[in-house]
Amino acid sequence: MHVPDGFIDVPVSVAAGVVAAGAVAVSLRGARRELDERTAPLAGLVAAFIFAVQMLNFPVAAGTSGHLLGGALAAILVGPFTGVLCISVVLLMQGILFADGGLTALGVNITVMGVVTTVVSYALFRGLVKVAPRTRRSVTVSSFVAALVSVPAAALVFTGIYAVGGTTDVPIGKVLTAMVGVHVLIGIGEAVITALTVGAVIAVRPDLVHGARGLSAPLKLRVGGELVDAAPATTPAAASPSSAALPVAARSSRPLLVTGLVTALVLAGFVSFYASANPDGLEKVAADHGIDKKTEEHASADSPLADYGVKDISDARLSGGLAGVIGVSATVVVGSGVFWAVRRRRSETAAPPSAGSAVGGSV
Template structure:
């Protein structure tokens, strides 16, 4: 759903840029409360993983494909504020390095793909977790529903932005009908990827899933007289709390998806591209400012073999996203630590 340059006029692009900047600023402050020593490096990995999975377009209808947006996945794994930052980093890397999503439309894309998906998904996720039984399967089910709804929600927000600043005269009702219809199908793929990923992490390390915090129940022992006594679980040793294995597995998975599996992704246009072409929204699409990037269109320039070119581009993208994302989140974490230092010294 990456919006290219030319779909939205300058005034609305500037306005959405301001909205995106404000959302990122708020998220930087909010992420300080979500990021701890374990979550900061994991958040960078989540951004890299989302980048990798977004390369895997899957078919959803005749001549149409879809890909993960990632807002729901990021919000549930590392928190809503950090989730907005994760997807924003991904969109920035895609726009600057891969000419995917217009640079003048970066505000549109962050407002739609990062903010909308994360806010809608996490709000619904928290509501469902409150009403469902307090167990891990409920988190997975809530993840599925939240991700499913987040995609058509983003399609609706794009339609609203188009209604305010579209550069073509296509009726808004036609855009809405087409966008909503195809993105409901894409939402199913998003929901499957999100729930499977969240379920896999919960099965191994539930303590690393932000949305699953507080679900663990204390151990209860029944005494001879029939009463129950709650027993606090023993603290896990430091080695068991390490995130090293999770980070290694996550990184290997991201590299494998971007460097190898992406070659087999669907080459059909995604939902927005298909609707834009069919309805004529793309008549005023401009050339991307990064069209001459050596990584444009997810292929490494001057490498003739398509499989190798795409694979190397994907690996570079994962590495760049991981580096930038980790840098951002570690910096946010350190600022939180420095902000708390005066209080610690005065105690």
């Protein structure tokens, strides 16, 4: 659902940019409460994983394909504020390096694909989790439903933006029907990917899943022939910042982080070659209804990585695979840098005042 340049007029694009900038600013503050020593690296990995999976277009119907949007997945794994930042990083990397999604439409894309999907999915997810039994299975099922709903919700918001600022005269009723209809089907794929990923992470490290916090069953020990709850271990959140337990917790996350990064690299570098070549939902609707009549050439159309291929490499498999690996690597580096900076800012603001500052700095 990457909106290219030329679909939306300048005033509405600017307005969407303001909304997106405001959402990112709010998310930067909110992410300070969500990120800690364990989840900051995970957030960078989530951004890279979403980048990789977005390269895997899957067929839906009538010559149309779809791909993961990722808002629900990011929000459930690392929190809604951090989730908005994850999707924003992905969209920024795609727009600058790969000419995917217009640069003037970046605000529209962040608003639709980042803010709407994250807010809608997480609000629905939290509501479902509150009324469902507090089990790992309920988290997985709730993530499926939340992801499913988030995709047509994004399509609905895009249609509203197009109704206000569209550059072509197209009957909005037809656009709405087509957009929501095809994105309901795409939402099924989104839901499956989200539920499988959330379920896999919960199975090995439920403590790292933001949406599953507090749902882990206590460890049972057999004492005198009876099962009793083990004493809870001290977690990094409960320990002091200087606790020696923090490096242990950080190391214990490495297997998951390494596995996730390798998976993302394999998906982008190899599996992406077998992705559907059919146009995605927005591209199909735009072509069928004339929305794309005033599409503008991307400002990064001459990028060495434009269209997810490496310039001057003639072998399509090698070119696409290398581009995918570069994209995943760049996204994890940029994303991790952003989240570590946010985490560091949280540590600085939470640090107790020095003795000098406690007395107003006077001597």
